[in-house]
Amino acid sequence: MLKKLHQCQWNKPPLHFPILSSLLFPKPSSSVSAAMLHHDHDHDHDQDHQLKTFAFGRFVGPAPRLYPPAELNRKISQFLLSHVLAGNRSFKDLHSLIYQIVQQEGSGSAPSICELLLNNFHGWDSNIVVWDMLAFAYSRFELVQDALFVLAKMKDLNLRASIQTYNSLLHNLRHTDIMWDVRNEIRDSGTPENEYTNSILIHGLCEQSRLQDAVSFLQISEGKDTGLSVVSFNTIMTRFCKLGYLDVAKSFFCMMLKCGLLPDSYSYNILIHGLCVAGSMEEALEFKNDMEKHGVEPDIVTYNILAKGFHLLGLMGGAWKVIQDMLLKGFNPDVVTYTILMCGHCQMGNIEEGLKLREEMLSRRFQLSIISYSVLLSCLCKSARFEEALILLYEMEALGLKPDVISYSILIHGLCKKGEVHRAILLYEEMCLRRICPNYFTHGAILLGICEKGNISEARKYFDNLITSDLVEDIVLYNIMMGGYVKLGNIAEAVQLYQKLTEKKITPSIVTFNTLIHGFCKSNKLEEAWRLLDTIKLHGLDPSVVTYTTLMNAYCEVGNIDGMLELLWEMEAKAVMPTRVTYTVVIKGLCKQWKLQESVKLLEDMRAKGLTPDQITYNTIIQCFCKARDLSKAFQLHDEMLLHNLEPSPVTYNVLINGLCVYGDLKDADKLLLSLEDQKVSLTKVAYTTIVKAHCAKGDVSRAIIFFHQMVEKGFKISIKDYSAVINRLCKRCLINEAKYFFCMMLSDGISPDQEICEVMLNAFHQQGDLYSVFELLAEMIKCGLLCD
DNA sequence: GTAGGGTTAG
Numbered sequence: 001m002l003k004k005l006h007q008c009q010w011n012k013p014p015l016h017f018p019i020l021s022s023l024l025f026p027k028p029s030s031s032v033s034a035a036m037l038h039h040d041h042d043h044d045h046d047q048d049h050q051l052k053t054f055a056f057g058r059f060v061g062p063a064p065r066l067y068p069p070a071e072l073n074r075k076i077s078q079f080l081l082s083h084v085l086a087g088n089r090s091f092k093d094l095h096s097l098i099y100q101i102v103q104q105e106g107s108g109s110a111p112s113i114c115e116l117l118l119n120n121f122h123g124w125d126s127n128i129v130v131w132d133m134l135a136f137a138y139s140r141f142e143l144v145q146d147a148l149f150v151l152a153k154m155k156d157l158n159l160r161a162s163i164q165t166y167n168s169l170l171h172n173l174r175h176t177d178i179m180w181d182v183r184n185e186i187r188d189s190g191t192p193e194n195e196y197t198n199s200i201l202i203h204g205l206c207e208q209s210r211l212q213d214a215v216s217f218l219q220i221s222e223g224k225d226t227g228l229s230v231v232s233f234n235t236i237m238t239r240f241c242k243l244g245y246l247d248v249a250k251s252f253f254c255m256m257l258k259c260g261l262l263p264d265s266y267s268y269n270i271l272i273h274g275l276c277v278a279g280s281m282e283e284a285l286e287f288k289n290d291m292e293k294h295g296v297e298p299d300i301v302t303y304n305i306l307a308k309g310f311h312l313l314g315l316m317g318g319a320w321k322v323i324q325d326m327l328l329k330g331f332n333p334d335v336v337t338y339t340i341l342m343c344g345h346c347q348m349g350n351i352e353e354g355l356k357l358r359e360e361m362l363s364r365r366f367q368l369s370i371i372s373y374s375v376l377l378s379c380l381c382k383s384a385r386f387e388e389a390l391i392l393l394y395e396m397e398a399l400g401l402k403p404d405v406i407s408y409s410i411l412i413h414g415l416c417k418k419g420e421v422h423r424a425i426l427l428y429e430e431m432c433l434r435r436i437c438p439n440y441f442t443h444g445a446i447l448l449g450i451c452e453k454g455n456i457s458e459a460r461k462y463f464d465n466l467i468t469s470d471l472v473e474d475i476v477l478y479n480i481m482m483g484g485y486v487k488l489g490n491i492a493e494a495v496q497l498y499q500k501l502t503e504k505k506i507t508p509s510i511v512t513f514n515t516l517i518h519g520f521c522k523s524n525k526l527e528e529a530w531r532l533l534d535t536i537k538l539h540g541l542d543p544s545v546v547t548y549t550t551l552m553n554a555y556c557e558v559g560n561i562d563g564m565l566e567l568l569w570e571m572e573a574k575a576v577m578p579t580r581v582t583y584t585v586v587i588k589g590l591c592k593q594w595k596l597q598e599s600v601k602l603l604e605d606m607r608a609k610g611l612t613p614d615q616i617t618y619n620t621i622i623q624c625f626c627k628a629r630d631l632s633k634a635f636q637l638h639d640e641m642l643l644h645n646l647e648p649s650p651v652t653y654n655v656l657i658n659g660l661c662v663y664g665d666l667k668d669a670d671k672l673l674l675s676l677e678d679q680k681v682s683l684t685k686v687a688y689t690t691i692v693k694a695h696c697a698k699g700d701v702s703r704a705i706i707f708f709h710q711m712v713e714k715g716f717k718i719s720i721k722d723y724s725a726v727i728n729r730l731c732k733r734c735l736i737n738e739a740k741y742f743f744c745m746m747l748s749d750g751i752s753p754d755q756e757i758c759e760v761m762l763n764a765f766h767q768q769g770d771l772y773s774v775f776e777l778l779a780e781m782i783k784c785g786l787l788c789d
Numbered sequence: 790g791t792a793g794g795g796t797t798a799g
Contacts, residue, residue, distance in 0.1 A: 167790075170790090171790070174790095195790090196790045197790090198790095199790050199791070200790050202790090202791095203790065203791075229790085229791095230791080231790055231791045232790090232791085233791090234790095234791040234792075235790080235791050236791095237791090237792095238791065238792070264791090264792095265792075266791050266792045267791085267792085268792085269791095269792040269793070270791075270792050271792095272792090272793095273792065273793065276793095299792095299793095300793085301792055301793045302792090302793085303793090304793045304794070305792080305793050305794095306793095307793095307794095308793070308794065311794095334793095334794095335794080336793055336794045337793095337794085338794085339793095339794040339795075340793085340794055342794090343794070343795075369794080369795090370795080371794050371795045372794075372795080373795085374794095374795035374796065375794080375795055376795095377795085377796090378795070378796065381796095404795095405796085406795060406796045407795085407796085408796095409796050409797080410795080410796050410797095411796095412796095413796065413797065414796095439796095440797085441796055441797055442796090442797095444796095444797055444798070445796085445797070447798095448797080448798070474797095475798085476797055476798050477797095477798085478798090479797090479798040479799080480797080480798050481798095482798085483798060483799065486799090509798085510799090511797095511798050511799055512798085512799095513799095514798090514799045515798075515799055517799085518799060544799090546799050547799085549799090550799070
């Protein structure tokens, strides 16, 4: 009941703040959050109880609010008009007037409105129509409590509600058991059911996952006047498709025919959708032909389903063909068609094309939906283009589209993944303030963010709170937590969590295993990783492209290129499509074997397959050409990146600078760094340390000093490792004074020397016979506690 | 009253 009620739309206070506060302020005990989550439980229980009392018509509601005289008069005249309209059977106008009243009055207004009707219109002829329309309007606005209040009053007055009103209520209460109370009321009142009533009840049973009951209900409905309908069958078929039982869904399709009912476009579309989701495009297309043969014309929904099916398989070409077919049939693409296309572009990494479609839609005066925006938001976030994403969010608002829990979760997830947990939390708070209830996606995003920050104990606290609350228990949360441990190299803890989830009978997913495989590979336990492949199969799961790519990468890292290629072949034999990560790993393997031409060829193959190489792909191959001392080819690849609108990353420049330093001309490295600075290209500290180290090694200390100071000026945090790297190299070349210069700089920077750096310097001083410096350094070491005696 | 497009974890 709890979860079902969760899906209902009534307003709730933002209950999840406590979890957040425990995240922001690590101190408070975790039980506080758990207690608050249980409060959530009670809250739902109360609401359930309240509704039940309503449903039996014994509710003593809040006192009716008192209207000021002017408002009272206005309301009375509105209802006067309502009665006149009802009397004239002007139902359309009556309908809009009552809707307007309910919209004005809002939630909780039923007691006062009822009081007003009782006081002023008691016994009027058209009373029943007005009362019924009022209950109906409340129900349509999802103000269920108000609707039930009106119905209870009607019962007192012996006014029988219409089946339309009851049906609407049934629909709103389909997630709860109260649905049956309403149904009993219908029976008691003697209101005749219509053909919709049963299908709503069946829908409710389906949504409550009581599929068996739904089927029994369908069977007992057979033969009654208002019994079997195509809609009931469609509803049940939808449910079976969603559960992946396509054969069962098909058998219901046949049963429908046997019962003499003709499948409609919904029936066909439901099955075609099920087949597409299962990846059976061929059969889906057969069904479409079948549909045409039986005189049911495929509609825009059919085409969209098929296009999405191709998209799911990564076959955008097929999707395009479907859409062209659709255009030829005279259908215009609708917002769903556009969204599928946007999604296709975005997933191929072509955000710009996706954004162009948005412009096209706007210029054609198409209203983008919240879903179209989500697609774009997700894509922008994946590329860390948060500012643009936020602009889109504001654009949505300006168009009157209120971002929902998914839009927010996308942004929160994107920010967390890039380590901007603080900004993510601000959005989380904004979302709660707007009474948008976070779901496990949102919580998962925050958990991921804490893990990314490396704050594993804090993450675990958050995780434990979530899973002990019993409200959110999901394999994804386990996967994220396990991923957090693996990232820190703590495979043991990840395995423990795996055991815990098995004990709790939670079904692991392929990601669970991929995470463990990744962990074992990282700890150089390749055999254990390999063994998990069998475990995956034992669980009836198929290794995914990530499984293969992770293992391939591990083989590549240990230099077993043949092993890597074997996995690639196995993967291809199983028709698992390689991603750009897979390609990048293979390119890395080929580079290790110095198969440069082949790796360039693979880069071209990728593009031919519609996979866009990313910075990492290029960096891998550029690095290889640098090592092969083919710097001109390395730079040519860099230019190719620009040509393809792929912005080289700071790592690209580190690779190139390192290439010039080690395998080329150091002067060119200097020039490159200076020109990048001029162009305000963003660089990391590594660019500077690389060039500084190169100058130290080659003995041009003055240039090393210049670049070192530039690095400091740029605000990079200098560590003892950076000083050691420089001092080591200087000592190696016996540049003692220069080494001392950096040593002093380090001390004045507040960094204490370590044993290793001191030994290197002592060694160099001894070699030079510079005893004075030896004593000086020994004194410094005593000061730092590095020498005990 | 029934069908289609969006968010996770590696």
